[in-house]
Amino acid sequence: MRFHLRKTVRLGPVRIHLTERGFGSWGLRVGRWSWNARTRRHTIDTPGLGYLRSRGRRR
Incomplete structure (x- = not known):
């Protein structure tokens, strides 16, 4: 397992x-x-658990 650094x-x-x-x-x-x-992805946080996410850029 590798450690990934993100900020x-x-x-x-x-x-x-x-x-x-x-x-x-x-x-x-x-x-x-x-x-x-x-x-190019849009995300909307919904009440409770979960969220809505667009597909983003299509290639």
Whole structure:
């Protein structure tokens, strides 16, 4: 089993995700809605357990 190093830097609504190799991705989070710039995926947090997630970018 390998240990993976990850870190999220929060600058207001902007989230910067760092990995072992450096910059990973960035996104926005406003309330219950979030968006990841690399995957173009939208996520909405629902009450209770679970969330709704879009498919993101299609290739």
